[in-house]
Amino acid sequence: MEQEFKSIAQAIETIHDQARKFGLDFFPVYFELCPADVLYAFGAYGMPTRFAHWTFGKHFYKMKLQYDFNLSRIYELVINSNPCYAFLLEGNDLIQNKLVIAHVFAHSDFFKNNIYFTATSRQMVETMAVHAAKIREYEFKYGHREVEIFLDAVLAIQEHIEPPGPFGYKEEENEENEDTRPHCRETPYDDLWALDGRPKEPPPERNRKIPPRPTKDIVGFIMANSPELEDWQREVMAMIREEMQYFWPQMETKIINEGWATYWHARIIRELDLTPAETVEFARLHASVLQPGYRQINPYLVGSKIFEDIEKRWENPSQEERERYGRTGGEGRSKIFEVRSCENDISFLRNYLTRELVEELDLYLYQKVGSEWVVVEKDWEKVRDGLVSRLINCGYPYIVVEDADYQRRGELYLKHRYEGLELDISYLEKTLPYVYLLWGRPVHLETIIDGKTAVFSYDGKKNCRR
Numbered sequence: 001m002e003q004e005f006k007s008i009a010q011a012i013e014t015i016h017d018q019a020r021k022f023g024l025d026f027f028p029v030y031f032e033l034c035p036a037d038v039l040y041a042f043g044a045y046g047m048p049t050r051f052a053h054w055t056f057g058k059h060f061y062k063m064k065l066q067y068d069f070n071l072s073r074i075y076e077l078v079i080n081s082n083p084c085y086a087f088l089l090e091g092n093d094l095i096q097n098k099l100v101i102a103h104v105f106a107h108s109d110f111f112k113n114n115i116y117f118t119a120t121s122r123q124m125v126e127t128m129a130v131h132a133a134k135i136r137e138y139e140f141k142y143g144h145r146e147v148e149i150f151l152d153a154v155l156a157i158q159e160h161i162e163p164p165g166p167f168g169y170k171e172e173e174n175e176e177n178e179d180t181r182p183h184c185r186e187t188p189y190d191d192l193w194a195l196d197g198r199p200k201e202p203p204p205e206r207n208r209k210i211p212p213r214p215t216k217d218i219v220g221f222i223m224a225n226s227p228e229l230e231d232w233q234r235e236v237m238a239m240i241r242e243e244m245q246y247f248w249p250q251m252e253t254k255i256i257n258e259g260w261a262t263y264w265h266a267r268i269i270r271e272l273d274l275t276p277a278e279t280v281e282f283a284r285l286h287a288s289v290l291q292p293g294y295r296q297i298n299p300y301l302v303g304s305k306i307f308e309d310i311e312k313r314w315e316n317p318s319q320e321e322r323e324r325y326g327r328t329g330g331e332g333r334s335k336i337f338e339v340r341s342c343e344n345d346i347s348f349l350r351n352y353l354t355r356e357l358v359e360e361l362d363l364y365l366y367q368k369v370g371s372e373w374v375v376v377e378k379d380w381e382k383v384r385d386g387l388v389s390r391l392i393n394c395g396y397p398y399i400v401v402e403d404a405d406y407q408r409r410g411e412l413y414l415k416h417r418y419e420g421l422e423l424d425i426s427y428l429e430k431t432l433p434y435v436y437l438l439w440g441r442p443v444h445l446e447t448i449i450d451g452k453t454a455v456f457s458y459d460g461k462k463n464c465r466r
Contacts, residue, residue: 008033008088011098018268019105023337026108027122028083031101035090040064042087043074046247049129051136051239053151076100080111080250082122095278099265099285106264110257113341116249119164124246131239138232150233153434154240159396160218163252164245214400214415219244221401227410228440237438249344251394256348259303260340262289266304297363297387305361306352311336345391353387355380363387389420397423399445412439416447423447425456432458 012031019026034042042048044060066072075096079085086104088097111117121127139147215221223229223237250257269282290301313321315332322328339352357363358380365377365386377383392398398417406413412435416423428445435443435458442459457464 004094005033007094008097008101011094012101014272015098015101015105015268018271019102019109019264022264022267023333024105024109024264025113026084026105027081027112029086029104029108030083031086031088031104033090034087036067037064039074039077039087039089040067042077047079047125047128048085048087049125049132050243051128051132051151053155054148055155076104078104078107079125080117080120080122080246081125082112084108084111085125093281095274095281096285098272098278099269099282102265102268103261105268106261107257109264110253110260110340114249114253114257115342116253116344120246120249121242124243128243131243134239135236138236142232147236149437150236151240153437154219154237156431156434157218157438158240158244159394160216160399161220161241161244161248162215162217163248210404211401214402216398216400218399218401218414221404222412222435222438225404226439229438248394252344252346252391255297255299255303255345256340256343257303258299259305259307259348262300262304263307263336292361302353302361302363303348305357306348307336307339309354309357310339310352346388349384349388349391353384358383392419397421402446406444409441411442411444414443414445416445418448422449425449428456429458429463432456432463436460 008031016029040063041060043063045056050056063072063074067074073089075089075092077087084104086101086108088100092100135147135151210225211221219237219241223234223241226234229237266286269286274282290298290304292298292301311332313332314327314335315330317325317327317329339348343351363380363383364375365383366373366375368374369376377386398419399414400417401412402415403413405411414435428447432443432445442457444455444457446453446455448454455466457466
């Protein structure tokens, strides 16, 4: 075991230096070797310090069962923090760990330099530990079951937040319109005009719509405006909202982030002095990472292929590209660093997934027709646009708070911004009771079903549809 630690430490130092030579700029990285039970627990919770909930246990059991039956394996877990923490799976051989270490350094470079991560907290490991301790305190004070039921409700809608970052939500002052403000006296003698008997003009009725404009941040809005929540419940919602805002950039950069890490682990490992056996084993591992998926795209494969294509087209542009786009050549490496800094998955695919790549990777769109899954589209632009459409809002439905005082009864009216994909009605009807629990009054959700507007409601007793 001691020799294994020495070999890993030496590999970390060598790979660190090689990554720096390539120009990667990452946080200090601390590696820890973990048994499968610990690593899969971290993977299920998303962090090593998060609060306990039965849904995390469900995820752990599923992931650990797949590992036990050799159906899947987590090779590493890396945390977006400063310093960056990475966990290696105990039992990996040295070349597996070398690949993972190189992969981790590239991830840390992405976390540090991509613009979508600029607003995330780099101390979230410590913050989540504080959150977990606070929730345990509430469980002791109010009862485990009471807190668990409330957590069930909040976690059911946790994805419905406004994302952080330079392009995310910014608080705006609710400035009242000039013509809705009550009339103010302009001079000390204005009240004398009332002596001539003329009736006073009533002030114009103020706009009482709540919220003044639709808001996507359902969790934040309920947290701030629900008439039923106690202080400890608002604090729990604030904790989960903060944690979800931390995870959001990782969700919207899955393809580009994994592609960047895969691109670099291949180049870093190729620069190392490997034995023939290690070279063969690395080739096998790298090929397994790039194995195409048969139900969904492999982010490691698609992301790394796009980066390789970008580097090639900017390093050695064709004559047409030189004339049309003014590319001078020799800019391949600087271009991929630029893309790493300013793109997310949507813009990455939209701007750089070309016809040649779609054909090379054999990408297509498919759907269920009758009882069979069939390919429905292979035109490269439609395939690209179809992939992009599924990444909007990280794949979650875009729902806003339309009216928090619906029909002047304090009821909550939500609206689905329909973009071609219908909601799962079963999931919808199971989620509305949780929203009711948080709001305390009837909840309505407007959406589109079979091309027609439908409103689903829950009044505390049953769901109905109109």
